[in-house]
Amino acid sequence: MYKQDHQRLLNILREADQPLAPIPTGETEQLHLLEGIRAVLFDLYGTLFLSSAGDLGLHEDQTADRVFANALEAADLRPLRGTSIDWLEAWKGLIRDEHQRRREEGEAFPEVEIREIWYRFGQAFCDAPPAKTDDPAWSIAALTYETGVNQVCPAPGVLSLLSTLRQHNMLLGIVSNAQFYTPLLFEAYLGAPYPSLGFRPDLCVFSFQLRSAKPSPAMFAGVLKQLIEKDGIQPHEVAYVGNDMLNDIWTASQAGCRTILFAGDQRSLRKRQDKPACANLQPDAVITELMHVLECL
Template identity: 35%
Template structure:
């Protein structure tokens, strides 16, 4: 499939989602000299049906069916009724092997590129005579999209485009620090019509885990962004990082000196108990229920 077809396929597989509000305490205050706003992707800019990238327990019962449907929509022939279940097992085993290999090489929080993993899984399924058809790297990419957007529906938070445009109009640089896969920036384009760089994000401040081989909460992963920001003339304290997870987003960003905003506007993406915010490592500068509150705090 070409890129236009992939974008259409993502739109076809997804459905509108709205935030599930929760009465969480807020923390709003003026922040001075912020020159850049960087965002987490899943659970922050984009509502996720499971609250993050990946599969949650509620999805497990359906995932074998999603797996089988994805195989069929990629044009593969199912040769065994247990293909979906076996495929999931092969995926877990294969990605675990990739992670273990990277950890042996000293990587603390590895992020394998799922395109490589899916290609290996489909080859193994073909060898075990579970499926028939032409297994190529391009087909593995297509399968990754078919399965991911069945298992994890996503949708932009309300008025995301307007918020981002307002930040750009105010002269702020925009960045992303995200646990992600190849389909994450494609999803941005599917919903907002252009890639992040074309929208106005600084292309040097787009840090995707699948490209670095690292993922949150690795401090080295955040240092990739920190080094890029430094080359852009940005000091850590001039960066506001917005995320939904106190351990994966707030703490590592704080440790590098960034200002932080915890997004609590969707119950699905909240990863903490309110009492945990009393711990110094987890205390953000802002706690917001709506991303547009960022503008209020930066304009104060």
């Protein structure tokens, strides 16, 4: 179990809070009614939360080396040698190595636990790093870096949407490529932990927990099993809302779910037209405002 200074992590998120406005995509809405839906699952980055990177910030921009140096300082980590560019490249190399190791073990879509990557970096490159894998320094470094390369804020209407869905007795869940800090976004920016906003914890899965990422079918398997066994809800009675045609729409449709493409922000809309799986793929509905989910149910 990783030790987290919960309040400090929330403070890091809140100090990085900068409003983002959706950038129109020019897409035409297709507000088709999906009959018989009893549960709604959501992607997170680029759907419930707008993201300057359009996704997790593990893929950085040109200023990432400076952000990386700031993250080291925030966590009181002192590299023994090299420059911030060297440190960032070494860190990225550790991620690549872990992905390759998992692929060799048979995982087609591997995900890292980013605190493990920071721990390995600290042991290899830093002077007197914390010896324990669960030291809060790794969480602080990881979140400071993420907030520096990826601004995040709630999508317009998200609280109203969740409230209305709860009033209509919809079961709510999350299936998201995510890291340990991702669930904290709800408390930091929406004022309450995600279960308090109506998401049932057993219907929420984050990729770092499984060490597998969308478009892996494993991301949906556990949630759908819960819905079938506990609630008697079949996959065709589940709507999944996401912004990525491959990771979200294709993967959810392969699992038997109905699909709603959120095409409300140019930064995060991923049409994936270069992917054979998406060549002839159509979502069941397309929305450009999150609240329009309600018009499809």
